[in-house]
Amino acid sequence: MAHLSRDTLRETVVDCILAVAPEADVDSLPPGRPWREALEIDSFDFLNILVDLEKRLGVSVPESDYHELATLDGLIDYLERRLTA
Amino acid sequence: MEILRKSRREARETVLDDYPSACAGFSWDEARTWLDGLPGEGGLNIAHEAVDRHATGEAGERTAIRWLGKAGARREIRYRELAELSARFANVLGELGVARGAGVFLLAGRIPELYLAVLGALKHGAVVTPLFSAFGPEPIATRMNLGEGRVLVTTTSLYRRKVAAIRDRLESLEHVLVVRDDDQALPEGTRELGPLLDAASPEYAIPATDPEQPALLHFTSGTTGTPKGALHVHQAVVAHHATARFALDLRAGDVFWCTADPGWVTGTSYGIIAPLSLGATLVVDEAEFDAERWYRILEEEAVSVWYTAPTAVRMMMKGGSERARSRAYPSLRFIASVGEPLNPQAVHWGVEAFGLPIHDNWWQTETGGIMIANFACMDIRPGAMGKPLPGIEAAVLRHLPDGGVARVDHHDEEGELALRVGWPSMFRTYLHEEARYRRCFVDGWYLTGDLARRDPEGYFWFVGRADDMIKSAGHLIGPFEVESALMEHPAVAEVGVIGKPDPVIGEIVKAFVALKPGHAPDEALRRELLGFARQRLGPAVAPKEIEIQASLPRTRSGKIMRRLLKARELGLPEGDTSTLETSR
Numbered sequence: 001m002a003h004l005s006r007d008t009l010r011e012t013v014v015d016c017i018l019a020v021a022p023e024a025d026v027d028s029l030p031p032g033r034p035w036r037e038a039l040e041i042d043s044f045d046f047l048n049i050l051v052d053l054e055k056r057l058g059v060s061v062p063e064s065d066y067h068e069l070a071t072l073d074g075l076i077d078y079l080e081r082r083l084t085a
Numbered sequence: 086m087e088i089l090r091k092s093r094r095e096a097r098e099t100v101l102d103d104y105p106s107a108c109a110g111f112s113w114d115e116a117r118t119w120l121d122g123l124p125g126e127g128g129l130n131i132a133h134e135a136v137d138r139h140a141t142g143e144a145g146e147r148t149a150i151r152w153l154g155k156a157g158a159r160r161e162i163r164y165r166e167l168a169e170l171s172a173r174f175a176n177v178l179g180e181l182g183v184a185r186g187a188g189v190f191l192l193a194g195r196i197p198e199l200y201l202a203v204l205g206a207l208k209h210g211a212v213v214t215p216l217f218s219a220f221g222p223e224p225i226a227t228r229m230n231l232g233e234g235r236v237l238v239t240t241t242s243l244y245r246r247k248v249a250a251i252r253d254r255l256e257s258l259e260h261v262l263v264v265r266d267d268d269q270a271l272p273e274g275t276r277e278l279g280p281l282l283d284a285a286s287p288e289y290a291i292p293a294t295d296p297e298q299p300a301l302l303h304f305t306s307g308t309t310g311t312p313k314g315a316l317h318v319h320q321a322v323v324a325h326h327a328t329a330r331f332a333l334d335l336r337a338g339d340v341f342w343c344t345a346d347p348g349w350v351t352g353t354s355y356g357i358i359a360p361l362s363l364g365a366t367l368v369v370d371e372a373e374f375d376a377e378r379w380y381r382i383l384e385e386e387a388v389s390v391w392y393t394a395p396t397a398v399r400m401m402m403k404g405g406s407e408r409a410r411s412r413a414y415p416s417l418r419f420i421a422s423v424g425e426p427l428n429p430q431a432v433h434w435g436v437e438a439f440g441l442p443i444h445d446n447w448w449q450t451e452t453g454g455i456m457i458a459n460f461a462c463m464d465i466r467p468g469a470m471g472k473p474l475p476g477i478e479a480a481v482l483r484h485l486p487d488g489g490v491a492r493v494d495h496h497d498e499e500g501e502l503a504l505r506v507g508w509p510s511m512f513r514t515y516l517h518e519e520a521r522y523r524r525c526f527v528d529g530w531y532l533t534g535d536l537a538r539r540d541p542e543g544y545f546w547f548v549g550r551a552d553d554m555i556k557s558a559g560h561l562i563g564p565f566e567v568e569s570a571l572m573e574h575p576a577v578a579e580v581g582v583i584g585k586p587d588p589v590i591g592e593i594v595k596a597f598v599a600l601k602p603g604h605a606p607d608e609a610l611r612r613e614l615l616g617f618a619r620q621r622l623g624p625a626v627a628p629k630e631i632e633i634q635a636s637l638p639r640t641r642s643g644k645i646m647r648r649l650l651k652a653r654e655l656g657l658p659e660g661d662t663s664t665l666e667t668s669r
Contacts, residue, residue: 021624023616034155036373042219042624043374043400044558044590063376063404 004057004083009076016052020045026072035072059083089432089442089465096462101331104463104472111475113509116327117320120362123291130294131301131322132171132207135361137291140168148366151340151386152197155372160197164364167201172289173282174205180285181260183236185210185292186299188257190234191347192216192225192243195371198264198278199347202238203357207300208291211236212316214302217348217560218243221623223570224312226251228304231314231516233257240266244275247623296320296509302516303350305450306563308552314516315450321354322362324454324510329359331474332446332458334419335390337364342382343392344370349560350450351423354510355392359454365390376401380412383439387416394424396558396590398431398443403589409438419461421446424559425591426547429467446471447547449533450561451525453510457545469544470537478505481539482530490527493538499548502537503530553647555584556591562626564647570621571596571628574614576604581637581645582628585654596628597650599636606633 004012014026017039024039036046054060059082061069069075101107121138122129139145145165152160162170178189189206191214193199199215206213214232216225225247229237234257239248241263249272252258261275271277301317329335333355341360345352360367368386372378374397383391401409420435420443427445435443446458447470457479459471473479481500482490493500504511506529515522525532536548555562564582571580578601584592598614600606611631619627638646652659 018612021616021619022612023620037155040219040619040624042558043396044593044629045624047400047589048629064408066375066377 004080006076006080009079009083010072012056013053013072013076013079016049016056017041019052020048029072031073032071034070035075036070053079057083087467089436089467091462091464099334099461100336101334101460101475102462104460107331108473108475113323113327113476113507116323116476116509119326120323123294126293127291128294128298129296129319129322130207130210130291131319131358131362132204133291133294134322134326135358136164136168136171136204137208139164139361139364141165144364147338147364149361150197150200150367150369152195153368153370153372153382153386162197162200167204167361169287170201170282171204171208172287173285174202175208175289175291176285177262177278177281178206178209178211178236180281181236183209183211183260186212187236188212188214188229188232188234188302189236189238190214190216190229190232192218192220192237192239192248193264194218194240195346195369196240196264197369198238200357200369201282202278203347203353205289206236207319208289210292210294210298212299212302214304214314215347215353217346217623217625219623219625220247220348221619221621221626222247222251223621224566224623224626226254227311227566228314229255229258231304231311232302236260236262238262238264238278240264241269241272241275242267244272245269294319297513299513301353303353303450305350306554306561306566307521308554308563309565312563312566313518313521315453315512316514316516317453317510318513321453321510322358324508325354325359326362327476328455328458328474328510329355329363332444332455332460333359333390333392333421334461335360335363335365339363339365339389340368340387340416341365341390341392342368342370342386342388344374344379344394344397345392345424345559350453351392351394354454374400376404376408380409383414383417384412388414389416390419390421391417392421392423394559395422395427395431395445396424398422398427398434399589401438402431402434406434406438414439417441420444421458423448423455425556426468426470432465432467444471445469447535447545449535451512451531451533452504452508453512454508456504456508466540466542466544469540469546471545472543473504473545476508479503479545480505480530481537481545482532488527490530490532496541497538499536499538501551502533502535502545504533505529506531553583555582555594557584557587557594558590558625560625562594567594567596567618567622567626567628568645571598571614571618573621574617576600576610577614579637579645581647581650583647583651583654585630585651593629594627595630595632595654597637598631598633600633
């Protein structure tokens with residue numbers, strides 16, 4: 001899956017967020033702003049998003065890496081790195 | 086599961102060192118002497134006990150609140166400073182002409198202003214309601230109107246997201262004071278709190294306060310109808326103080342971390358009032374749950390007493406104990422948990438991860454403080470709620486045909502958990518719903534709505550709720566509030582909401598929906614309904630799952646049968662369906 005483009009990766013992430021929080025206005029999220037707070041994603045929602053991402057991308061995120069997922073770009077960077085590693 | 090034995094040495098070093106003698110020697114009158122009271126014959130005010138009495142001399146230089154910001158900021162607020170800041174807020178209320186007894190609501194994350202506003206409003210004699218910031222506009226509007234909120238303290242971003250659109254429905258609201266958390270222009274109809282505080286005097290003499298004067302209004306959900314506003318009075322602080330000593334082993338000088346948000350009763354009684362009343366240092370973390378961050382806080386802030394919740398413990402358990410064990414917690418002395426029954430595995434996991442068992446305790450919004458607990462000095466029977474606190478009489482009751490109650494006849498027999506009335510933090514009414522309040526009491530007992538049993542050794546065990554209430558992540562959610570929000574969607578004909586068991590958060594809110602003719606039960610509509618509910622209710626209350634069905638089971642009188650929906654969801658026998666409406 002290393003060939004996934006960044007755009008495709010972003011689409012997958014947004015898809016997973018919308019499955020949990022269909023009302024989320026991901027496009028108007030200011031870059032660099034913590035996405036969970038802005039989109040009102042609680043801990044339970046967050047775990048469900050990670051489960052969905054793991055299903056789709058095969059990347060399982062250990063808790064010790066959660067701090068890298070604070071911004072949407074951070075999350076996408078992280079997935080990209082894990083997929084190409 | 087195996088009993089966790091406490092050694093005599095462990096027991097000797099705790100505040101409550103011998104349970105039977107502590108109970109025998111205790112009286113609430115004695116507990117009142119542990120507090121100062123207002124100078125002269127001024128009565129009793131929570132904010133005086135929590136802040137002002139610790140604010141002078143050397144004691145005033147101790148840290149009251151150690152605030153940890155989401156992005157790494159830190160702020161230490163000393164008792165002296167907290168007394169001044171809360172005095173400034175009380176003066177702001179005075180200058181705005183806010184009367185004593187008026188409703189002051191707070192809607193904010195765990196920011197320092199939330200704490201100084203709660204304490205300042207208590208000084209002023211206002212009735213304080215912190216709301217959970219993950220509530221959506223509907224729960225906010227319902228509660229602010231029920232509680233006749235005249236003042237709202239919030240942030241600019243929360244105001245824009247959740248309040249601006251419902252502002253004209255908030256009938257009693259006069260003043261909105263905002264903390265700026267973005268760089269946009271101040272929303273219309275709001276005033277910035279910071280400059281008002283700066284301009285106000287840092288001195289405020291708390292007016293005489295009757296111990297029975299209303300202080301806090303906490304909302305709790307009902308199975309039917311609107312949420313209930315449980316009203317607490319200033320002398321609740323007698324119970325906050327005493328129960329924190331007994332059930333949390335909390336003392337002056339402790340570094341105490343209560344992970345609950347003040348939007349729920351735990352986060353106010355034990356996340357603000359109790360630890361301050363003891364002169365402890367309160368750790369406040371602005372960020373949401375993050376296991377790694379929590380381990381770091383426990384270690385680096387040298388937390389000595391930690392009060393958390395089963396959902397958080399189970400989330401940490403998912404990650405394994407290795408991460409917890411990679412740090413050291415030499416200062417940590419006691420761990421407690423509340424919100425829902427702590428499973429035996431979690432009690433033991435505490436030992437594995439932190440070297441300390443986790444002590445479950447039980448109480449409700451209505452009780453204002455901890456009522457039943459596993460004490461530091463007492464053997465733990467994992468899975469049990471523990472034993473009643475000194476000063477608290479608890480019993481398992483059965484209901485009699487004549488409307489009365491009696492104690493169950495045998496050990497381990499299930500019945501409704503009840504408390505003998507008369508402790509200081511007992512709620513004094515459901516605001517504007519005296520009849521609903523009175524229905525909670527029979528023959529001098531407060532009926533909790535929880536089913537329990539008591540074992541031969543006197544430990545109480547939680548069995549379940551006597552009603553349809555949902556316990557999600559430790560918070561009580563009323564199905565009716567969720568159903569009402571979904572009913573507003575034009576495609577929805579009927580809704581039934583249940584708690585679906587979940588291994589991590591206890592129960593998740595699940596909604597079953599039947600559609601009006603002309604709407605297709607497809608994925609697009611399901612998602613639309615999910616988003617619709619989240620926007621109105623916020624993630625803390627909105628359903629996490631929605632299932633569309635052709636029709637929902639109703640009783641002959643037309644009530645949707647939540648219990649049957651739940652039985653079907655769980656694959657359980659459906660029981661007596663004789664009152665069920667025949668299928669359409």
